[in-house]
Amino acid sequence: MIPIQSPRKSPRNNQQQSPGKGDKRAKPPPPSFFGPKVAAPSSAIPSSSPAFATPAHPLRPFQPPAPAKAAVLPIILPPATLRPLAFRTFTKKHSLTLTSSALQELATFIGRHCGSGWREEGLAEKVLEEVARTWKNRNGGVIVDGTSPELKDILKTLEGNMSGGKIMSGPRGLSRQNSLMLEPTEDPNHSKTRLGLRPTTTLTRDDSQTSFGMSSVEIDEEPDEEELQDVRRWMKVINAFEQPRYTYNVAKKQFEKIASKPSLLPPASHKTEAFRNRYNAIHQRLLRNEAFQTSAVTSARLTALRRSGSTMQSHKITPVANLLGRHGTNHMLLGMLVILPTGNLAISDLTGTIGLDLSHAVAIPEDSAWFTPGMIVLIDGVYEEDEETTGKGLSGSSGVGGTIGGRFQGFFIGQPPCEKRRATLGVSGLDGGVDHTIGGGFGWIDFLGVGSARAVGPRMRKVEQRLVRQPALADPDSPGRGRVVIVGELNLDQPRSLQALKKILSLYATDPEGSTPMAFVLSGNFTTHAVMARGGSGGSIEYKEYFDALASTLADFPTLLTTATFIFVPGDNDGWVSAFSGGAAVPLPRKPVPDLFTSRIKRVFAAANAEAGLLSTTEGKGGEAIWTTNPSRISLFGPNHEIVLFRDDVSARLRRSSVRLKSKTAITATAVGDPQPSQTEDVTMSGANPTPSSPLAPNLEAMDLDDNTQARQPRSPREEGKEAALPYDVLAARRLVKTLLDQGYLAPFRQAIRPVHWDYASALYLYPLPTALVLVDTTAPPFCVTYEGCHVMNPGSVLVSGRRGVARWVEYTPVGGAGRGGRLRECTF
Template sequence: MSGGKIMTGPRGLSRQNSLMLEPTEDADHSKTRLGLRPTTSLTRDDSSASFGMSSIGLDEEPDDETLQDVRRWMKVIGAFDQPRYTYNVAKKHFEKAASKPSLLPPASHKTDAFRNRYNVIHQRLLRNEAFQISTVTSARNTGLRRGGSAATQSHKITPIANLLGRHGSNHMLLGMLVVLPTGNLAISDLTGTITLDLSHAVAIPEDSAWFTPGMIVLIDGVYEEEEESIGKGLSGSSGVGGTIGGRFQGFFIGQPPCEKRRATLGVSGLDGGVDHTIGGGFGWIDFLGVGSERAVGPRMRKTEQRLLRQPALSDPDSPGRGRVVIVGELNLDQPRSLQALKKILSLYATDPEGSTPMTFVLAGNFTTHAVMARGGSGGSIEYKEFFDALASTLADFPMLLTTATFIFVPGDNDGWVSAFSGGAAVPLPRKPVPDLFTSRIKRVFAAANAEAGLSSTDGRGGEAIWTTNPSRLSLFGPNHEIVLFRDDISARLRRSSVRLKSKAAAPADDPEDIAMSGANPTPSSPPDEAMDIDDNNNNNPTTTTTPLPYDTLTARKLVKTLLDQGYLAPFRQALRPVHWDYTAPLYLYPLPTALVLVDTTAPAFAVTYEGCHVMNPGSILVSGRRGVARWVEYAVGTGVGGRVRECTF
């Protein structure tokens, strides 16, 4: 168009060339007439990235000899290699972070980290049936109330800023527990902050979870406005975005309910059989970089059925290949720890060929104290000698070195970060132990593979992987996601928890209680007894008649707190620092299939909550029992979960 007239000729408007994606005659040939890039050829890499496909090897021949090994379908994902996603409230979808992460980001990224964490939990609540409002149900409830019958109402979350001018009204708030500069406890969301009074608050269910500053919780109570602030409006730090005058009297406090993995992904039948889409969810999002559930999940389940489940069904008594052996805190500066490890490895070295465990997870702290903080070169030399002793122990089991993958997860006392922390809490996520100290262990694996005529590069030989804390273990793409995390989180929860009022009396069969599987085995049961799977069946006599041991209640309380938060570090930055740009590895959303939580301050347990198997092996040396070693064995894909095992050495 020129001068209000449509020109004819090569630049005229026609049906043939109006939407043609051809390069313009400008200097920038990468753009088209519509401002889009030319679609000359769509490669498989481009399409895979768009639809959550993975490069796990789907185009390879499944009958290949190298693909018959279960370890070929396993991938260890470090915290700094995991994709970073943020939740877009407007689109109600997850988007990849466009900015490049940094260990020294601007201060605004701290606010972004809190905003994204709040939005993830908020959208998870809105997907819960208890927070959904139906038009038909509302009209029916109105008619029942007019007739004199009680009806169940859905919950509604009120933003903190909307409390202004609503003195004496009842509300439910969703926000983070914070401590004000004055020392008072408050709750904060994206709209503002208000002082809390929890002197009369009761946890729902009672004593089922921890509540500490830094957690995002649900609080039901009444807003009480101060008399001197009535009619003065907004001023200073009060109002939207600041601290609101008055206080919120909380009567009930609880954790935001957890969401099952299959509900998050929008797919049912994840345990095998026919796959059915149940609508909604984030099934097309590739959270780990190994392929999305909708794209590669069905085919990966067929591969898992062929490699893992069919051999196990043919001979149920034989040890399966798909086992993960988890050894807790391994202090190399204690000779008894190496003796216990040698005994555990000798038990699995006697398994038939082809039935040995596929993975061994060894967690730190690898030293009792932060030896790197002593100064000088003595600490680093001594630290390397500890790993050299570990290499000598592993060299006695060449069959395990050639058929399994050994994964090492560091702790707070390991190098290099302990050189300046002195063993205190370090920022998460943290990098693996440097190769300078682990070179001899890698040479032991290389020598064992060379002697057997194998190589770790082609996927046939064993290997040692030094990963971050936390990290992910993916098996068969998105089918199995195992989170590896080392932290004494139980002791930190007890130190910083908020004291609440306890109920005077509670019904024995409260339907709000969550039924979990058994935790640490009781003295009357063998230590290798299989754990039960949790469900909401109140007919279980264990939950109604027999009082549960203290260790079992402690394990359930810890697991519910962590999974309901959906975050591995629900504390204040002063207690557990977190790198603001690397919070994605700390999320437990979607809920993983298994969580390995190595916590020496909590009892050893293996429980199941909302379909997620949570295991804690504790320390390899059992406290108070000399000559006893403890570890956890997790069978992948069997539905049994993990079990705590013990042996004498």
């Protein structure tokens, strides 16, 4: 029997512990003492027993050798040879523009890493496709520049994921699922969801930018979950302070997301940035208008039109600074109307300011829009130097503050023509109609944070067709689920307002199950006066009691509370901002009513959902109450439908601050002996017919009532005269709508008239044009108007002025069959 030797007495340890001569520590033996090191076999299993001398260094597990990269023989690929393939991939497919330097970089990269198989094996096409996708993921812009660090970084990353000229996939290669899938939520029942399938998941702009080429992804045509069958699940209310902020980059000709954090007290330079961004957005929109294009094709077309007797011509915008030294010449200016410190009117652009003389100016078309300081307008006239204006009392020509000498004598003034939503986004119509647009536009920009029109739009249109359009066509007489009931100003301090609201809700509570409206919009001012600014025994206590009374009214309709979304838009008299403004104009956008006053209304919704056995609204079931900002937006089916909610007395503010112009004819309010048409008629202002006498954009045209039955029949001269004398309410509605949509801005006034938070000015943009605009203006007549594809509605006040016991509201159907659009409705209570 051999005794087991202790590890302390092992030969190696004894030698290490044997004291040397005169040393207290053990000296290590020379390296040659143990002989050469021999590698242990891969199959050796180390033992934990000390008798078998466990090695000091553990053995590494066996690893198979890494496969060697396939060798590629580099070639010299001329850029001209690669140009057709690059043009087809970047320009035709992804709407990008390659510079010569970028084409040279790509040709060098493909020749080095793809070799001679770049054409036969299709290696170059795959590389170009990956570069284009990654470039758009990083928001590189429309123009791909070879000197940009983004392109070099993309090629460097792609180089490490290529083998044998092919792009690797898997753990070491580029992931194909991350760009097309959403991350899983915390809910274990929610698996990874493909982009655009789950409306409850916030689709950020980055998600929309990573969805390029999603048409090749296999996606189920119908959502499987039962909760997605309801139209309301595809609706989202977007807060103005949560909306993505964009600025227009003139160099890249693209909108870029603002990365800096916004502030309610920004530096003064942000005020200039807000004006510059607004001017650039209108300027680029105007240059894409046909009347301002000067290409060879357009010039040939205009020459042919002149030969045929047409007065249409191409216009050119002159910067203000370029007027110096050009006395007596005719120019067209684009700038903002401003008031100089001297009190005179002037026009200002990014280059300078010049005094205006509008004593002989005429609006084109006449009386079609308002013109107030703060608006960006087009003015056609003649520049006159100081020598011609000496002694006429015109000040503001000293050159101080960027104001150049002389004055500009304006003869024609007009609004910059707006652009249809489809043309701005560069996408085709819903049904592929005549408005099909190829390339261009900003379809890849996610303006609302719900996905871009080109990435998510096609998928959302299929869902919309299945959920809304097909049932509407099957039974056009039944009330649709996709309706939005818009109630105007609701003054809770007037008991008759609650009675009118109760009557309106009772009409919709009797609808069949599954046919109730999906949303109700209630707008302020919720009090006639600024109660919060009064103090005394009222104030916040009285203000909260008004909402408690509203909660009691809503509690009588549990069916609507469990099947609809109630959206509340505040006014200037609502808290907290009215506590220091006293009901005056407050900065836009303004925050919603605080939860302190609306807690009982939310408890009413929670109680109704609990009684019906529905889950909480956070899981996507049951009704809910949303207190949003002013303005705010509703997204329906992603970017396909955008509804802007805005509460402001814009019409009264326009009348107070407008510039008086020379008028040729007086406006006739109503025709003698002609009955006033019904207020429920839809006024259509679509079309872009050129005006022969207009020197401005051809989109500034007269507009007619939408009366299809009379339009098909020949009319007598007497009837034509009656049609020209439209009612004053119709003219006022057209004038208001055209002003706002042409400006593309909800508050086109001076900061002293309508303050705006500079860092949140992009939330007031109407560009691209929304599909619908809900403008609650009690100083304007109620109307439903369509202009350039945008449906504008004004319900006014819920109580009809001068008619006791009559309530008015607007019922809007954004999608559906023949009943699509808004219509005014009235009832007695």
